[in-house]
Structures are given as C-alpha cells and as structure tokens.
Amino acid sequence: MAEDGREVPTLDEVARVAGVSRSTASRVINGRTYVSAKAREAVAQAVTSLGYSPNMLARSLAMKRTNSIALVVSEHGDRVLGDPFFARVLRGVHAGLAGSGLQLVLLMAQDEQDHGSMANYLTSGHVDGALVVSLHGEDPLPAQLVASGLPVVLCGRPLAKVAVPYVDADNFNGAGQAAQYLIDQGRRHVGTIAGPRDMAVGIDRLSGWRRTLSMAGRPTDAIAHADFSLEGGMAAMEQLLTAHPGLDAVFVASDLMAIGALHVLRGRGIRVPEDIAVVGFDDSGLAATSVPPLTTVRQPIEELGRTMTWRLLAQFEGDVELPPSVLLPTELICRETA
Amino acid sequence: MAEDGREVPTLDEVARVAGVSRSTASRVINGRTYVSAKAREAVAQAVTSLGYSPNMLARSLAMKRTNSIALVVSEHGDRVLGDPFFARVLRGVHAGLAGSGLQLVLLMAQDEQDHGSMANYLTSGHVDGALVVSLHGEDPLPAQLVASGLPVVLCGRPLAKVAVPYVDADNFNGAGQAAQYLIDQGRRHVGTIAGPRDMAVGIDRLSGWRRTLSMAGRPTDAIAHADFSLEGGMAAMEQLLTAHPGLDAVFVASDLMAIGALHVLRGRGIRVPEDIAVVGFDDSGLAATSVPPLTTVRQPIEELGRTMTWRLLAQFEGDVELPPSVLLPTELICRETA
C-alpha cells in the first residue's frame, strides 16, 4: 500500500475540534436526535474543515452491516462476461441499487475450484447479502450461503431442491404463450426444440409448450433437445424435419437455436413462416436482426436484475411474507417468422 | 438484515477451543512463525471443527488494508454496461486479479451528480486502490482520488494535466501503423475520419496519422471529425469525399465509424479497396463481420484491463520506478478493405 499523503481524520479528531465528545459527534454525523443546535453546528464545521468522512470499515464492524452486497457469478468469469444476458442483469441490478446506498461487489469464480473461497468470502461478513447468477443447476453454493444465514436471491430457478428465493422469467407461461399463438394461427403440428434436460430454463419452457399443446388436444411428440447453441439448434431442426415431416410450426427454446433452425429451413428451401412457423425465446439482440426477423418470447432481463435486488433489499428490511420466488411475465414479440 | 442461523465463530472462540491465547491463534491462522507445532495443530483443529473463517472487516480495520479494489466507471452505469469495450476491460481486470486474493468492487455513477459520493466512498478506506474507466477526459475524479492518497490507475490517457498513472493502447503509433500501411500500398492521398477533438483517443489517433503522413511527405489536409458513431462516420465520409475528390485511402479512428464510411462508399458506387482503401481502429467484433471485412488496428482491450491491474498491484507492493503510464502495442489486422 502507498502511504497516504495526509492523515485521514477520525471521528475523535472531529469531536476534539468541535469541542464535544465522540458520542455527540457521532450523533450529529448520523443525523440522530437529541443534539443541541450548537453542538450540531460545531460538528458540522469541524467535519467540513477537516474533510472528514467516516471510515466505513469501522462503522461496518460496529454495526455488523457492510452496506454492500455481492453479485456472484459462480461460473468461470471469462465465460460469462462476454454474455450479453449477464450484462443486462448487471444493469438491472445496478439500477435496482440506485439510491439504496449499497455497493456492489462483483464475485466471479477464477479457477474451477474457487467455490470454497467464494463461499468463505461471502460468509465471513464482507457483504450483507448475495445475488447469485448460477448458470448450471446443480451448484451447491446457494444452499451453502443460505445455510450460513446470508440473505441470498438467485437468478433463475435452481434445480436442486433447496429453499432459496429466486427470480426468474416465467418460462413456463412464456412457452405457453408461444404455443398458443401458433395454435391460434391454425398450425396443426407444433414441434419444439427444447433446451437441455438438466437446466431449469430448458425444462420449464418444454413443459409450458407441452401443457398448452395438450390442453388444445394437439400432439406433443415432436421434441428435439439441444444445448442452446446455434449448431445444436441446427441439428435439432434437421432431426425434427426427418422425424416429423408434417410439422408446420416449431417453438424453439432460445433465439440462438432458432436462428440455427432458420438456417436449416432456408437451406432446405422451406418457407418461413408459410410452410413452417418459428417462434424463439429471449428476444435477444439477434432476434430483431435475423432474416427474417424472429417472432419470439421476450423475457425482461434487466427487470430480472432489478427484481432480484428488490427482493434482497426487502429481505434486509425484514419484510415478512415475501414471496419465496417471483416469476416475471414474458411477452410475445411478433415479427415475421410466425 | 436477517438474523443468521448459527453464530459466526470468532477468533476468541477458536483460541478458547484450542486452549491457547488469541494471539497464538492469530499467528497460526496467518501462518506466522514462532508457533509450536502443538499449538499450531490445536488451532487448526479448532478452526475446522468450528468452521471458523476470519472476519475480513475486523482484519481490514486492524491492518488498514481491505484486500479489495474498486473498478470505477465514472460514466452513468447504464450507458457503459452495454458497451462491449467495458466488458472486455472488466474481463482483463478480472483475469489480472486472479490469485491476488483481492476482491473487485464495482462502482458506477448512478445519477449525474454521483461523483461526490463515489469519491467519498473511495477515499473512506473501503478499498485499497481504484481502477478508473473514465470515458470523457475532463473528469475531476482521478485527480481527487490521487490527491487523497489512494493508488489509482486510469484506463486511457487523461486529458487533464494531472499526474495519474494510466494504461492505454498506443493510439499514436497504431494510427501511424495504419497510415504507413496505406502509404506502402502506394496510396497517394490518405484522409482520416478522426474522433472528437476533446478526447484523448481522438487526438492521439489523429496525430499518429498526421505524423506518419508528413514524415512521408504526404498531404495531411483531408481531415473530418466525427463523434465515434455510425452516423458520424457516414457524415464525415461524405464530407471528405466532396472536399477531397482525389482521396484514395482513409484511416478511420474507429471501426463503427469505418462501417459508416463503408456504407457511404458503397452507396456511391466507390469500390473498396480498389478506389478507396479503408482502415479502421479497434478491431471490435464489427470489423470481422462487416462487408467487406474491415482492415483495422487492433487494440488489446483485455490486456488493457490486465495491465491496469498489474500496475495497481505493483504499486501496492511498493515497487518503485514504476512507469507512470504504459502504452500497449497495437496490431494491424489486414482484411479486405485495404
């Protein structure tokens, strides 16, 4: 550490300069009552003349509250930073923090086995709570944190059966919306390119699709799983096409996969949406600029971050009766593929 | 705050369980010497059985060092989070922090007049140092921080005449590289679309271009300024075309503006690179996917973040003779526009 130029003034000095006790100075600084106007004035003077600003560390130690929360990315940092989804969540979190006086500590796994040290850091009193963005479901971190008594809110439904509050997009109903839209358009045989079976988003979007179709008495046999990648989407589309020649619509569980499907369709000379309608999910930047522009289910990503933050802050306030989880409504964005 | 389930064990308890004094326990935990094997063993036992982890806050207070640094974005957060440049810097910073045991605190301006509270936070002992990404040059924050004795490293050359260390891409020589390449290709009249006159990047890239051309005895009259936006680039290109009909090459100070220029050129039926060669700057994602793929000067953005971190850490170590600033070399990426 560099030795700082001027010494940082402490509360004691402020008190001394103002000619009052430390207690009184503290009261003034924290805007507490039971302080005479004279004392208040003197302290205010001293504060400005000394350029005093309270040492947060000491305050935190005394109050057992740090005024900062962690945004934990329990994935390897590099992988996630390029992800626009993450950037938007971060944006939402940041917006949600506005005016709360809380600071954001960014915590990302460095190595694969960094979880221990992260849990350690989090539970050792450095932050008041944590927002966890955990991309794969079987992550033990959230459970550990909750067990240690740290307020935690997750981004996305956890797969593990742990009682930790989370905020997620309403994937189930979003997929339902898409399916319903396709049905309403008179599509007879609606397939789906689903996400991985071991991710909550994949599962939820699949079951939403399935439920809506079966309620409408339509077949739910045309299912192909993929891994949310472009290539995966392409392969799944091929697969669907061979297995179900009669398909006239497909709900794809992510925009990126949908773009892949679109490629395949174009390659085969199948017209979209005339022959086969396509609906994606996410409304990522890709959707608007694909050719043709993708009809998709928008999930409110910034809102996700904002809501997580709200949920955590509410927990700080001691709000009781907080919903254990909240699902954010999705919106069907109609463009040209359906 | 939520009341935590189990009480967090303190060093005192560890000491008690291990049957030693707090001092000894502390020594063991910090791996200090002058501790008997027996004591060491007993404390280790106690630590694991209690699940003890040191309270960072208290430690920080006692040691006057927080083991965390701030990444300060003195721009409004929303604006910057969508920016891939920022994401890549963050990535570099994160990578640079690996293994240092330091945590990253993300600080972004919320409102316009949030600077005061940011400076306050930073100088009140919450972090050991700060990395500042300040996009517009006349920001007073860096100077304030330095004045308060906080180690600071800037991203990008500051415009203000303050002695604060910074890390930047070598914009001057990068622009020179581009110009030289165009000259070597036999281009006679090389223009430039420069950035704003009040931004260091703009200035440096312009002077690099100018210097190389004048060393080669070429005219440096074809200059149009723009604001680093697509539209700005288009307007500037139009302007250049009318003012200097003989132009056969143009160095554009950013990829985005270069894409704009490309649009204009195509619109006018001017062939690139046959009639006019174009070289951009940044090698952002846009460059590779533009049509035709853009020849451009790559600046090592992740490296920027990593180097800033290195510089800050070196300053912590008390390294003397640290370069006040470091410029990272750029690289010309030849694609098809020149």
Place this chain on the structure above:
DNA sequence: AGTCGGTCTGGGAGCGCTTCCAGAAACTCG
C-alpha cells in the same frame, strides 16, 4: 421546595482482529 418528564452530553464497553511487548520456557555455549 421537591419531583418529574424531557433534552442533551460524555464515559465506556464492545465489534473481531492484529501486533507490540514483556516474560516464560527451552535451548546453546563457554
């Protein structure tokens, strides 16, 4: 006058840790 509520104040303990210091214990060595 005596008592009471209300306002204001300073002393002091405590948050959980590090670290200085002095003393105890265990070694060396002439």
Place this chain on the structure above:
DNA sequence: CGAGTTTCTGGAAGCGCTCCCAGACCGACT
C-alpha cells in the same frame, strides 16, 4: 552451571466506529 540466545506465549493496546447508560441540566408541574 549461569549467561546469553532463541523460541514460544499471553496480556493488552490499539484500529475507528456505534450505542448503551448514567448523569447533568432544563423548564414545568404538584
């Protein structure tokens, strides 16, 4: 075997703050 070292240890004083508590002071009521 005592003096001098070297290891080891616990006590205690901080770090800068909050907050409880007891007491001082005030005007106002019986």
